[in-house]
Amino acid sequence: MNTAFTKGLSFIFLFCTLTTSYAQVLTKEDSLAAGLLASNTATVLSGYGNVNYTNNLTDKQSNINLDRVVLFVGHKFSKKISFFSELEIEDAKIVGGSASGEISFEQAFLKFNINRSNYITAGLFIPRIGIINENHLPTTFSSNNRPFVEKYVIPATWRELGVGYYGSSARIAGLNYSCALVNGLNSPSFESGTGIREGRFEGRDANANSIAVTGALLHYYKNFRTQVSAYYGGSLGISKASADTLGLNTGLFGTPVGLYEANVQYSGKHLFFKALGCFVTIRDAAKLNTVYGNDTPEKYFGGYFEAGYKHTTKNAKIWQAYGRFEYMDLNLKLPSNAVLNHSLTRRYIVAGLNFQPVAGVIVKLDYTLMISNAAPISNTPVTKQKNLINLGVGYSF
Amino acid sequence: MNPERRDFLKKACGTCAALLTLGAIVPTVQSCAPLMSIKTDVKSGDIQVARMLFTTENKLVLIRNASSEFDIAVVQLADNHFKAFEMQCSHQANPLVATRTGFFCNAHGSSFTLNGQVKNPPATANLREYPCHIDIYSVIVTL
Numbered sequence: 001m002n003t004a005f006t007k008g009l010s011f012i013f014l015f016c017t018l019t020t021s022y023a024q025v026l027t028k029e030d031s032l033a034a035g036l037l038a039s040n041t042a043t044v045l046s047g048y049g050n051v052n053y054t055n056n057l058t059d060k061q062s063n064i065n066l067d068r069v070v071l072f073v074g075h076k077f078s079k080k081i082s083f084f085s086e087l088e089i090e091d092a093k094i095v096g097g098s099a100s101g102e103i104s105f106e107q108a109f110l111k112f113n114i115n116r117s118n119y120i121t122a123g124l125f126i127p128r129i130g131i132i133n134e135n136h137l138p139t140t141f142s143s144n145n146r147p148f149v150e151k152y153v154i155p156a157t158w159r160e161l162g163v164g165y166y167g168s169s170a171r172i173a174g175l176n177y178s179c180a181l182v183n184g185l186n187s188p189s190f191e192s193g194t195g196i197r198e199g200r201f202e203g204r205d206a207n208a209n210s211i212a213v214t215g216a217l218l219h220y221y222k223n224f225r226t227q228v229s230a231y232y233g234g235s236l237g238i239s240k241a242s243a244d245t246l247g248l249n250t251g252l253f254g255t256p257v258g259l260y261e262a263n264v265q266y267s268g269k270h271l272f273f274k275a276l277g278c279f280v281t282i283r284d285a286a287k288l289n290t291v292y293g294n295d296t297p298e299k300y301f302g303g304y305f306e307a308g309y310k311h312t313t314k315n316a317k318i319w320q321a322y323g324r325f326e327y328m329d330l331n332l333k334l335p336s337n338a339v340l341n342h343s344l345t346r347r348y349i350v351a352g353l354n355f356q357p358v359a360g361v362i363v364k365l366d367y368t369l370m371i372s373n374a375a376p377i378s379n380t381p382v383t384k385q386k387n388l389i390n391l392g393v394g395y396s397f
Numbered sequence: 398m399n400p401e402r403r404d405f406l407k408k409a410c411g412t413c414a415a416l417l418t419l420g421a422i423v424p425t426v427q428s429c430a431p432l433m434s435i436k437t438d439v440k441s442g443d444i445q446v447a448r449m450l451f452t453t454e455n456k457l458v459l460i461r462n463a464s465s466e467f468d469i470a471v472v473q474l475a476d477n478h479f480k481a482f483e484m485q486c487s488h489q490a491n492p493l494v495a496t497r498t499g500f501f502c503n504a505h506g507s508s509f510t511l512n513g514q515v516k517n518p519p520a521t522a523n524l525r526e527y528p529c530h531i532d533i534y535s536v537i538v539t540l
Contacts, residue, residue: 042490044489044490046488046489048519072489074489074490076490079466084489116461116467116468116492117492128503134503134504134505134506135505135506137505137506137518137519139518139519140505140506140517140518140519166503168494168503170431170434171431172429172431173429173430173431173432173495173496173497174429174494174496174501175429176494176503218503219429220494220496220498220499220501221429221496221498222498223498225501267508267516267517356518359515359518359520359521360518360519360521396518396519397521
């Protein structure tokens with residue numbers, strides 16, 4: 001009797017716990033269906049991820065990897081204040097002390113609405129620079145790998161800690177603007193071949209002695225989306241005494257990095273294209289090379305053009321074929337104390353076919369040809385050219 | 398090539414380029430004119446939008462209702478066919494940017510047609526639609 005009673009109580013307790021938990025966290029669809037997103041508070045869950053199989057036809061090597069799984073959690077505290085976060089696990093498995101995956105916050109910030117058209121963000125967020133930086137969900141870009149220019153020239157996904165102001169113009173329809181103040185970069189970590197990528201703090205113990213400002217103008221006109229953006233900031237946060245000893249410039253904008261970018265996208269009923277160009281300057285590259293010997297360039301740039309055709313079937317399945325050409329010169333201007341590496345002048349040709357059986361799910365097949373001006377400096381036999389076949393699946397919801 | 402001929406070609410090409418640029422800019426500037434908007438404060442019930450606000454150039458009117466969190470876009474799709482949408486992205490509940498040709502989300506790049514349907518991902522659901530009907534003088538949106 002007691003056992004039955006205990007079991008009954010346990011069942012009721014378990015039932016209450018489960019239903020209470022379920023009621024507290026709603027999916028986006030549940031929230032929308034219930035009209036809760038229009039209420040004062042709501043918690044939203046969503047996410048994205050992708051798996052990628054790569055066959056390197058040149059090296060006769062292949063691998064398969066769960067590139068990333070990202071969980072988005074957002075919460076609206078009131079009509080004026082919300083929280084957004086993206087927690088990412090790269091490469092599926094994180095093992096201490098060995099080269100493996102990575103777990104990180106891609107975004108974690110509070111958003112304060114000033115009015116319907118203007119808001120402020122504070123925390124770890126992604127500045128509006130380039131295309132992939134803000135629009136990096138696998139269903140929003142064509143190939144399995146994100147465009148290489150937006151990896152090596154614009155180090156997407158590039159997030160830093162700071163405060164941002166975003167808005168849209170009431171006077172000019174479709175015009176949006178943003179500016180942000182974020183922590184600077186860490187130039188001692190710059191590596192030849194990856195530009196400023198390794199100098200990002202990404203929210204972890206960032207040196208706040210140097211800062212950066214960034215701004216963007218974004219305009220929608222018919223089927224065009226046009227954007228220009230710029231970034232300028234310091235990249236050396238060491239003390240003045242240390243900097244003087246090393247002959248470097250420190251301070252808020254010491255050892256400055258400038259990044260200037262423009263892109264345009266067209267999305268018609270069937271045809272689409274996107275083009276992007278980006279130019280980076282590191283004025284004190286020679287001084288950095290003297291101290292850190294990391295072959296930092298003074299200037300480098302990259303750009304790409306992609307065009308494709310999209311067909312939507314009667315039952316809403318989407319087929320998409322595209323081609324992309326990318327060019328980058330990561331050694332456009334080198335100081336005399338850096339080693340010239342011709343392999344850092346590269347062209348990429350990507351062609352692929354995508355299929356979306358349902359909105360939010362995508363299957364991607366692409367061929368990538370990478371051509372360098374020279375074989376990379378390496379002890380292993382390598383060629384100037386690589387041929388890759390990529391097959392992947394991705395989702396976002 | 399003869400220098401005079403080269404000069405003529407340069408000037409002719411320059412003029413053509415200028416005219417083409419001007420031709421592209423003029424409609425762009427017209428299209429960038431501010432959207433028609435009205436301000437209200439209705440907690441529940443109907444909001445009336447005068448039909449005379451909809452013209453051949455202007456098929457969209459924004460309702461900025463103080464009691465609603467997001468703007469409402471009223472779109473004239475045909476002579477007597479209107480729809481009203483909440484300017485909230487169906488992906489992660491961010492506000493949308495309304496233009497004369499569609500609705501755009503700056504957060505992750507979703508876009509929607511004037512009919513409220515998803516045009517570009519990552520959004521997978523169409524926009525939330527408010528019931529609306531018309532009479533002789535007004536488009537009436539029910540909250």
